Amino acid sequence: MKEKIQLLQNQIKELKISNITELEQFRIQFLGTKGIIKDLYTDFKSVPNEEKKEIGQLVNNLREIAEDLFSSHKELFESAENEGAKIDFSRPGEVFSIGSHHPISLVRAEIIDVFSKIGYAVSDGPEIEDDWHNFSALNFPPEHPARDMQDTFFIEKGENEMALRTHTSSVQVRVMENQKPPIRTISPGRVYRNEAISARAHCFFHQVEGLYIDKDVSFADLKQTLLHFAKEIFGEKAQIRLRPSYFPFTEPSAEVDVSCSICNAKGCNVCKNTGWLEILGCGMVDPNVLEACGIDSTIYSGFAFGMGIERITQLKYKVNDLRLYSENDIRFINQFKSSL
Ligand code: DAH
Numbered sequence: 049m050k051e052k053i054q055l056l057q058n059q060i061k062e063l064k065i066s067n068i069t070e071l072e073q074f075r076i077q078f079l080g081t082k083g084i085i086k087d088l089y090t091d092f093k094s095v096p097n098e099e100k101k102e103i104g105q106l107v108n109n110l111r112e113i114a115e116d117l118f119s120s121h122k123e124l125f126e127s128a129e130n131e132g133a134k135i136d137f138s139r140p141g142e143v144f145s146i147g148s149h150h151p152i153s154l155v156r157a158e159i160i161d162v163f164s165k166i167g168y169a170v171s172d173g174p175e176i177e178d179d180w181h182n183f184s185a186l187n188f189p190p191e192h193p194a195r196d197m198q199d200t201f202f203i204e205k206g207e208n209e210m211a212l213r214t215h216t217s218s219v220q221v222r223v224m225e226n227q228k229p230p231i232r233t234i235s236p237g238r239v240y241r242n243e244a245i246s247a248r249a250h251c252f253f254h255q256v257e258g259l260y261i262d263k264d265v266s267f268a269d270l271k272q273t274l275l276h277f278a279k280e281i282f283g284e285k286a287q288i289r290l291r292p293s294y295f296p297f298t299e300p301s302a303e304v305d306v307s308c309s310i311c312n313a314k315g316c317n318v319c320k321n322t323g324w325l326e327i328l329g330c331g332m333v334d335p336n337v338l339e340a341c342g343i344d345s346t347i348y349s350g351f352a353f354g355m356g357i358e359r360i361t362q363l364k365y366k367v368n369d370l371r372l373y374s375e376n377d378i379r380f381i382n383q384f385k386s387s388l
Pocket residue numbers: 214215216217257258295297298328329330331352353354355
């Protein structure tokens with residue numbers, strides 16, 4: 049009987065139980081009511097008295113080994129099963145927030161899109177500018193009020209005068225100095241002015257400058273380009289009107305209004321009942337500017353225009369407080385989800 053028990057013990061140790069069905073088979077074979085161990089206890093009755101103690105221990109020992117093996121495997125399989133139950137493959141995926149684009153970025157991208165489709169390149173310039181690019185080359189006389197401390201953030205005064213650019217027209221100068229006509233470019237960027245912050249003014253904002261230089265560029269080309277732009281941005285029904293104006297770097301100069309898309313030009317409080325909203329400044333590039341930038345004004349002519357991105361955004365999305373653009377209030381920004 050001792051050998052038999054030893055053999056069974058070895059057999060149990062070598063057993064490989066890899067699933068619940070095999071475990072159940074093992075239980076029935078060894079621990080069941082008609083199982084091997086039950087039989088051993090029956091056989092035990094006929095063991096001679098002097099061997100009973102030793103054999104009894106061996107049988108008990110074998111039963112313990114079998115029971116341990118059973119319970120440890122049972123635990124293992126049950127916990128694996130529970131793990132499986134925890135993973136619900138039918139559950140919808142976790143939604144992660146993709147954020148949204150800032151309205152200024154959206155409108156800048158839209159403006160770039162409109163002009164790149166009609167052949168305009170995008171150009172860039174520094175935000176810290178010298179007097180030449182921001183003022184002098186653009187035909188600002190030395191005593192012009194825009195140069196004043198009240199408007200301009202100066203970084204260095206005196207000989208190496210440097211300032212935060214007050215407009216993106218400075219990029220026109222850089223492009224004309226570095227490229228030969230024909231030139232067709234737009235320059236989006238941030239500009240700075242020494243203004244008290246309020247709903248209607250800010251110390252920094254964004255502009256897009258446009259420049260077109262070639263032979264025989266006329267004022268009619270400028271009007272047609274701006275009408276195209278207005279229709280692309282504000283819809284097919286949009287109309288524009290030009291009012292005479294003055295800028296040092298353009299002659300003649302104009303300010304451009306677009307028909308109010310909020311009231312269909314019927315008159316509302318946004319357009320102050322005029323049916324028109326001012327959107328940009330423009331004009332034919334002054335010959336003095338062309339010459340200052342090394343372009344022969346007897347051969348070439350061109351037009352330029354400059355608009356505020358905040359202004360276009362305000363009209364498109366009816367935002368009436370400039371401060372919202374830089375406060376990073378998530379409730380504001382989240383309203384501009386897009387597929388950009
Ligand atoms: N630089 C002007 C401003 O900041 C805007 C502007 C007006 C740009 C007329 C132009 C232009 O190119 O032709 O107010």
